[in-house]
Amino acid sequence: MEDAVNDAVNTDGSGAAAPILVAIDGPAGSGKSSVSRAAAEQLGFGILDTGAAYRALAWAALESDIDLDDEVLVAELIESWGYVTTLVGEPAIEVVLPAAIGVKGHDVTDAIRDPAISGQVSRVSKHPAVRDRLNEMFRRIVAESELPGVVIEGRDITTVVAPDAPVRILMTASPEVRAARRAGEMPGADHGQVLADIIARDAKDVLVVDFMNPAPGVTLIDTSELDFGQSVQAVIDVVQSAQSTAAEESEK
Numbered sequence: 127m128e129d130a131v132n133d134a135v136n137t138d139g140s141g142a143a144a145p146i147l148v149a150i151d152g153p154a155g156s157g158k159s160s161v162s163r164a165a166a167e168q169l170g171f172g173i174l175d176t177g178a179a180y181r182a183l184a185w186a187a188l189e190s191d192i193d194l195d196d197e198v199l200v201a202e203l204i205e206s207w208g209y210v211t212t213l214v215g216e217p218a219i220e221v222v223l224p225a226a227i228g229v230k231g232h233d234v235t236d237a238i239r240d241p242a243i244s245g246q247v248s249r250v251s252k253h254p255a256v257r258d259r260l261n262e263m264f265r266r267i268v269a270e271s272e273l274p275g276v277v278i279e280g281r282d283i284t285t286v287v288a289p290d291a292p293v294r295i296l297m298t299a300s301p302e303v304r305a306a307r308r309a310g311e312m313p314g315a316d317h318g319q320v321l322a323d324i325i326a327r328d329a330k331d332v333l334v335v336d337f338m339n340p341a342p343g344v345t346l347i348d349t350s351e352l353d354f355g356q357s358v359q360a361v362i363d364v365v366q367s368a369q370s371t372a373a374e375e376s377e378k
């Protein structure tokens with residue numbers, strides 16, 4: 127993957143180095159997005175939240191009255207939508223729906239976090255043609271970022287999107303801890319329902335990609351017993367350790 131990124135960057139004649147990649151996967155609510163974002167900020171890296179793209183695609187398909195189970199139609203939507211995201215600063219996601227429906231960009235940053243989208247998103251992420259197209263988009267966004275490093279987080283980043291990334295992490299926590307954290311964000315939420323939703327979404331997603339067990343060479347970070355700051359530090363420690371090892375290797 128790093129070679130793919132290097133090729134993509136270098137063929138434009140810029141000669142710019144490919145960004146250092148930090149790949150992070152994990153189940154729903156494990157802290158991937160928030161911990162990755164904080165770690166990226168401290169490292170001076172960008173952050174690519176790949177789940178946000180799957181969520182935005184589900185939003186766009188629902189908005190366009192497309193059957194989410196129709197692989198061809200959902201994959202075609204990726205060819206015709208305009209997806210814009212930020213890798214640094216405040217997270218912001220914009221989707222431009224196909225011209226037949228409207229050319230105006232929609233800021234979906236908040237809408238894609240709605241439990242209604244969380245409940246439907248697995249219907250679009252299960253399609254191989256959708257995954258191939260989005261993975262291509264993720265690699266292009268990273269290659270064109272001109273950043274020194276990018277943290278990419280999702281479900282299949284350590285295994286499919288960036289299997290050669292110099293840092294690969296599986297971030298997990300017990301279902302009860304994940305549900306308690308998620309419920310804490312939603313005033314009045316029923317903890318039991320949040321737990322059931324998390325377990326149901328993981329069960330659907332894991333049919334497509336294994337994000338429960340670390341692949342060979344992937345570092346497991348279990349945050350069940352860690353607070354937020356300790357979780358961020360755990361990621362930074364893995365990155366810094368990989369950087370030290372790489373520096374030692376290059377001195378040999």
Ligand SMILES: Nc1ncnc2c1ncn2[C@@H]1O[C@H](COP(=O)(O)OP(=O)(O)OP(=O)(O)O)[C@@H](O)[C@H]1O
Nearest residue numbers: 154155156157158159160161307349352353354357
């Ligand atoms: N170690 C931690 N200690 C306490 N709270 C945490 C920790 N890690 C994450 N959180 C909190 O847990 C919640 C869920 O985290 P986050 O949204 O980053 O998870 P996620 O894995 O990206 O979830 P999803 O896959 O559903 O998008 C957030 O409120 C976050 O601040």
Ligand SMILES: Nc1ccn([C@@H]2O[C@H](COP(=O)(O)O)[C@@H](O)[C@H]2O)c(=O)n1
Nearest residue numbers: 176177178180247248251280281282331
């Ligand atoms: N690499 C990825 C990332 C996400 N998904 C799917 O998107 C959903 C939302 O992701 P969050 O990280 O925001 O929870 C997730 O439930 C998966 O269906 C994916 O398949 N691959």
